[in-house]
Amino acid sequence: MTGCVFNIQKFSIHDGPGIRTTVFLKGCPLRCLWCHNPEGLSREREIEYEPTKCILCGACGGVCENHAFSEESGHLYARESCTRCGRCLERCVAGALKFVGNDMTVEQVMKKVLSDKIFYETSGGGMTVSGGEPFYQHEFTTELLKAAKAEGLHTAVETSGFCRTEIILAALPCIDLFLFDYKATGDELHRKLTGVPQAPILDNLRAVSDAGGKIVLRCPIIPGANDTEEHFAAIAALAEEISGIEHVDLEPYHPLGTGKAEKIGKVQEFVSKIPEKDRMEEIRSYIAGCTSKPVKIS
Ligand code: SF4
Ligand code: SF4
Numbered sequence: 091m092t093g094c095v096f097n098i099q100k101f102s103i104h105d106g107p108g109i110r111t112t113v114f115l116k117g118c119p120l121r122c123l124w125c126h127n128p129e130g131l132s133r134e135r136e137i138e139y140e141p142t143k144c145i146l147c148g149a150c151g152g153v154c155e156n157h158a159f160s161e162e163s164g165h166l167y168a169r170e171s172c173t174r175c176g177r178c179l180e181r182c183v184a185g186a187l188k189f190v191g192n193d194m195t196v197e198q199v200m201k202k203v204l205s206d207k208i209f210y211e212t213s214g215g216g217m218t219v220s221g222g223e224p225f226y227q228h229e230f231t232t233e234l235l236k237a238a239k240a241e242g243l244h245t246a247v248e249t250s251g252f253c254r255t256e257i258i259l260a261a262l263p264c265i266d267l268f269l270f271d272y273k274a275t276g277d278e279l280h281r282k283l284t285g286v287p288q289a290p291i292l293d294n295l296r297a298v299s300d301a302g303g304k305i306v307l308r309c310p311i312i313p314g315a316n317d318t319e320e321h322f323a324a325i326a327a328l329a330e331e332i333s334g335i336e337h338v339d340l341e342p343y344h345p346l347g348t349g350k351a352e353k354i355g356k357v358q359e360f361v362s363k364i365p366e367k368d369r370m371e372e373i374r375s376y377i378a379g380c381t382s383k384p385v386k387i388s
Contacts, residue, residue, distance in 0.1 A: 091195065091196065091229065091230055091233060092193040092194060092195050092230070093115055093193070093194060093196075093199070093227045093230030093231070093234070094115065094116040094117070094133060094134075094135060094191045094192070094193055094194075094227065095113060095114065095115055095116070095191065095192055095193075095194045095199060096114050096115070096116050096129055096130055096190050096191045096192075096222070097112075097113075097114040098111060098112070098113050098114070098199065098202050098203075099111065099112040099113075099114065100202075100206055101206075101209070102218065104388055105218040105220060105246065105248060105269065106215070106216065106218045106244070106246035106267055106269065106306075107213075107214050107215060107216075107244065107267070108209075108210060108213035108214035108215025108216065108244070109206070109209040109210060109212075109213040109215040110210070110215040110216055110217060110218050110246070111202070111203045111206055111217050111218070112217075112218040112219075112220050112248075113199055113203070113217065113218070113219050113220065113234065114127065114130055114220050114221055114222065115130070115219065115220070115221045115222050115223075115224055115226070115227050115230070115231065116129075116130055116131075116132060116133050116134070116135075116190075116191045116221070116222050116226075116227075117130070117131075117132065117133035117221065117222045117223065117226035117227055118130055118131050118221055118222040118223040118226055118250070119223060119226060119250075119252055119253075119286060120223065120250050120252055120284045120285055120286050121284065121285035121286075122273065122283060122284045122285075122310075123283055123284075123312075123315065123358075123359075123360035124310070124312050124315065124343055124347060124358075124360055124362060125347050125351075125358065126344065126346055126347045127220075127221070127222065127347065127350070128347050128350050128351040128354065128356055128358060129190045129191075129350055129351075129353075129354055130221045130222030131222065133226065133227070134174075134191070135174060135189055135190065135191035135192070135193075136174070136189070136190045136191060136354045137169075137172065137174055137179070137187060137188070137189060137190070137354070138187070138188050138189075138190050138353045138354050139167050139186060139187055139353060139354075139355070140185075140186050140187075140353055141165065141186070143184050143185055143186035144165050144184060144186040145184045145186075146161065146164070146165055147183070147184070148161055149178075149181040149182060149183070150178035150181055150182055150187060152181070153177045153178055153180075153181050154172075154177065154178050155175075155177075156171045156172060156173055157171060158171040158172040158178075159178070167355075169355045174189075176189065190354060196230070196233045196234050196237050197237075199234060200234070200237050200238070200241070203217050203238065203243070204241060207241070207243070210243060210244065214244070215244065216238070216243040216244030216245055216246065216266070217234075217238045217243050217244070217245055217246070218245075218246040218247070218248060218269070219231050219234060219235065219245075219246070219247045219248070220247070220248035221248070223249060223250050223252065223253070224247050224248065224249055225247075225249060225253035225257050225258060225261070226253070228253065228257045228260075228261070231247070231261065232260060232261045232264065235247070235261055235264035235265060236264050238264070239264045244266050244267070245264060245265055245266050245267070246265065246266060246267040246268070246269055247261075247265055247267075247268055247269065248269040248271075248308070249268060249269070249270055249271065250271045250273075250284075250291065251270050251271065251290075251291040251294040251295055251298075252286050252290060252291050252294075253290075253294070255290075255293060255294055255297050258294050258297070258298060259297060259298075259301055262298065262301050262302075262303055265303065266304065267304050267305075267306065268298055268303050268304065268305045268306070268334075269306050269308050269339075270295055270298070270305050270306065270307055270308060271291075271308050271309075271310070272291075272295075272307050272308070272309050272325060272328065273309070273310060273316065274288070274315075274316050274321065275316070275318075275320055275321040275324040275325075276288070276320075277289065279316070283312075283315055283316065295328070295332060296332060298334060299332045299333055299334030299335070300334075302334070303334050304334060304336055305332070305334045305335045305336060306335070306336060306337055306338075306339055307325065307328065307329060307332075307335050307337075307338045307339070308339045308341060308388075309325050309338060309339065309340050309341065310341045310342075310343065311340055311341065311342050311343060311365055311370065311373060312343045312362050313343060313362045313363055313365055314362050314363075315360075315362065317365070317373070319376070322373055322376050322377050322380075323380060325338060325377050325381075326338075326377045326379075326380035326381040327380070327381075329377075329381040329383040329385075330380075330381050330382065330383070335383055336383070336384075337383055337384040337385065337386060338377060338381070338383060338384070338385045338386070339386050339387075339388045340370060340373060340374055340377070340385065340386065340387045340388065341388050342364060342365045342370055342387070343362045343363070343364060343365060344364055345361065345362070345364070348361065370387050371387070374386070374387050
């Protein structure tokens with residue numbers, strides 16, 4: 091079995107306890123306006139073109155049978171003509187063209203993950219599966235988690251929680267920690283900001299907790315989208331209600347998704363601003379005042 095992997099991030103310290111390797115899988119059913127990893131949205135392999143690296147050598151145009159490149163005004167890449175055959179990538183010595191997403195077996199991923207086992211053992215770390223949405227490729231994700239557990243690794247998944255409940259519960263015995271997103275309060279706003287309804291996510295959050303899953307509730311703070319008192323109160327209420335939630339992580343918005351989207355020919359129109367440190371502390375303190383669970387800024 092293979093999964094489409096778009097990044098394997100070593101020495102990650104923000105995706106669960108200790109030093110970790112985070113495996114990013116392609117494919118996500120959500121369309122969050124501020125998506126920090128737009129290269130993980132499509133399940134398909136894509137091609138990234140970085141104009142700042144391009145030396146205008148013309149080698150790509152020389153091998154493309156579909157005439158996807160033109161040098162009439164600088165360098166144009168017509169993605170609609172591209173079949174992603176990869177011929178041009180082999181010719182691009184400047185590294186301006188590269189695939190986003192490679193089909194890998196569980197064994198291939200585990201080989202990379204296990205090469206840092208010593209660091210997991212000394213730091214209490216392990217492997218985190220992220221994306222995209224890890225359960226979009228649920229069979230691969232579950233097999234990967236099983237393989238990691240068989241090696242004695244601590245495992246975590248970074249999930250939107252938007253998938254069929256039976257899928258998430260089937261994987262639960264191999265997951266030591268859920269990094270579970272909570273993005274907006276109220277179905278109408280949730281649909282507007284993420285493109286999907288909220289109810290299945292809340293159902294899964296409760297199902298994971300009821301089944302004994304350990305959860306960190308991860309809450310992106312997006313000025314102009316979800317930074318309301320109503321939302322902060324709902325975060326605290328959820329933390330109080332759901333016993334599996336161990337703590338709340340607040341994640342300030344950053345605009346990195348905009349540049350990443352451009353490289354794969356997409357446009358991220360939504361723009362917010364990075365919240366000031368004082369504002370984040372104000373939000374943290376407000377939520378912490380309404381729940382007994384720890385509230386942290388990541
Ligand atoms: S991947 Fe293939 S079809 Fe696409 S631009 Fe490169 S050579 Fe042309
Ligand atoms: S082969 Fe690479 S460096 Fe040369 S023109 Fe094409 S994208 Fe630019």
